[in-house]
Amino acid sequence: MDAVEKDVRLLVKKELRAANQNFPMFHSAHEGWAVIREEMSEAEVERYLLDRWIEERLWNEVKGDLQIPKEDLKEMRYHAVRMAAEAIQLAAMICKLERSQRRWPEKIREL
Numbered sequence: 717m718d719a720v721e722k723d724v725r726l727l728v729k730k731e732l733r734a735a736n737q738n739f740p741m742f743h744s745a746h747e748g749w750a751v752i753r754e755e756m757s758e759a760e761v762e763r764y765l766l767d768r769w770i771e772e773r774l775w776n777e778v779k780g781d782l783q784i785p786k787e788d789l790k791e792m793r794y795h796a797v798r799m800a801a802e803a804i805q806l807a808a809m810i811c812k813l814e815r816s817q818r819r820w821p822e823k824i825r826e827l
Contacts, residue, residue, distance in 0.1 A: 724804065731808035741816040748813035755809050759802035766795035 742748040769792045777784050 727804050728807045731804050732811050735808055735812060741819060742813055748816060752809045752813060755802060755806040759799055759806055762795050762799035762802055766792060766799060
């Protein structure tokens with residue numbers, strides 16, 4: 717994990733820059749929460765889809781002592797990469813919320 721963590725942090729920064737170029741900072745904690753929850757939900761969907769492939773398709777092939785089709789491995793890799801991308805987006809949106817709240821009036825930040 718240490719081999720790629722630095723690269724992941726760079727990708728989070730890259731995603732944050734892109735998001736900030738395309739969308740304004742969050743106007744409230746509620747807005748930030750909603751975006752963060754959406755990214756979390758998207759990551760969970762990819763995790764679920766990958767889990768189904770691993771627990772059903774791959775396990776059945778392993779139990780049957782079958783060769784694992786290249787297409788199945790490609791599909792699992794696709795979902796693993798999508799899950800990682802969603803996790804990077806999630807981390808970027810958490811950073812965006814932290815930066816957004818710095819701009820809110822003091823009264824809002826105290827609540």
